[in-house]
Amino acid sequence: MHAAEQPLLTTRGLTRRFGGLVAVSNLDLEIRPREILGLIGPNGAGKSTTFNLISGFYKPSAGELFVLGEDCTGKSALTISRLGLVRTFQHGSFMRSMSVADNILLGTIHPVKGTAARRARVAETAAMLGLTPFLHDEAGSLPHGLQRLVSIGIAFAARPRLLCLDEPLTGLNQTEVANTLTVLQRIRDEFGCSVLLVEHNMKAVMRVCDRIVVLHHGQHLATGTPAEIRADKRVIDAYLGHRHDH
Ligand SMILES: Nc1ncnc2c1ncn2[C@@H]1O[C@H](COP(=O)(O)OP(=O)(O)OP(=O)(O)O)[C@@H](O)[C@H]1O
Numbered sequence: 001m002h003a004a005e006q007p008l009l010t011t012r013g014l015t016r017r018f019g020g021l022v023a024v025s026n027l028d029l030e031i032r033p034r035e036i037l038g039l040i041g042p043n044g045a046g047k048s049t050t051f052n053l054i055s056g057f058y059k060p061s062a063g064e065l066f067v068l069g070e071d072c073t074g075k076s077a078l079t080i081s082r083l084g085l086v087r088t089f090q091h092g093s094f095m096r097s098m099s100v101a102d103n104i105l106l107g108t109i110h111p112v113k114g115t116a117a118r119r120a121r122v123a124e125t126a127a128m129l130g131l132t133p134f135l136h137d138e139a140g141s142l143p144h145g146l147q148r149l150v151s152i153g154i155a156f157a158a159r160p161r162l163l164c165l166d167e168p169l170t171g172l173n174q175t176e177v178a179n180t181l182t183v184l185q186r187i188r189d190e191f192g193c194s195v196l197l198v199e200h201n202m203k204a205v206m207r208v209c210d211r212i213v214v215l216h217h218g219q220h221l222a223t224g225t226p227a228e229i230r231a232d233k234r235v236i237d238a239y240l241g242h243r244h245d246h
Pocket of ligand 1: 021046050
């Protein structure tokens with residue numbers, strides 16, 4: 001297989017139990033280069049657990065995880081992030097009292113060497129995200145939608161191969177959602193970065209994702225393009241029939 005075609009991430013039989021509860025069961029997942037992959041499903045389906053497993057925050061009870069072909073089963077979040085998988089957290093992760101520039105700078109500390117190179121990376125990242133006019137503002141003083149972009153900026157400043165976003169659209173208004181989706185498409189198109197999107201906003205997921213994986217009760221229910229998923233009776237019965245457009 002050509003290196004460019006190698007999946008960025010592969011799981012085989014990935015399983016996580018919490019006591020007697022199987023939160024993720026026997027999951028086979030593949031994330032390809034340059035794709036926006038949506039991970040959806042009803043509350044409690046196992047999305048966050050999957051997200052934590054593939055980013056190394058949880059250890060699997062069984063199964064395997066490969067990042068860029070390297071066996072990362074049971075490896076730490078730091079090891080996995082150094083291979084190019086960077087994540088955000090559900091409620092945003094940034095320093096409210098620091099400037100936007102200093103926040104993005106935090107994301108450059110490990111991956112970028114030297115002050116000048118870091119400053120250049122901050123400027124380029126801010127430009128990508130439309131944050132240049134706000135670089136010197138306190139991050140906590142910005143509107144909600146821009147605060148979310150600061151969180152994404154910190155993660156993207158590392159120029160990951162795979163950016164994993166946990167519900168980045170929750171609480172955003174329509175304009176902010178549209179703006180964030182444009183940013184995700186630019187991250188894919190201009191930087192060749194793949195995006196894993198865990199999100200309940202179905203309209204947005206259907207609009208931006210190349211492929212979608214549906215989980216239900218910790219199990220894989222379906223994988224397909226947005227059109228395939230929308231038409232899948234099992235998905236409609238388990239999830240889309242009870243719309244989750246918040
Ligand atoms: N740390 C934990 N300890 C015990 N049970 C957990 C833990 N984390 C998740 N679970 C359980 O595992 C199942 C899957 O939860 P998970 O948070 O992965 O679902 P989700 O699809 O992300 O849900 P939501 O959309 O509500 O965020 C749920 O039954 C949940 O209660």
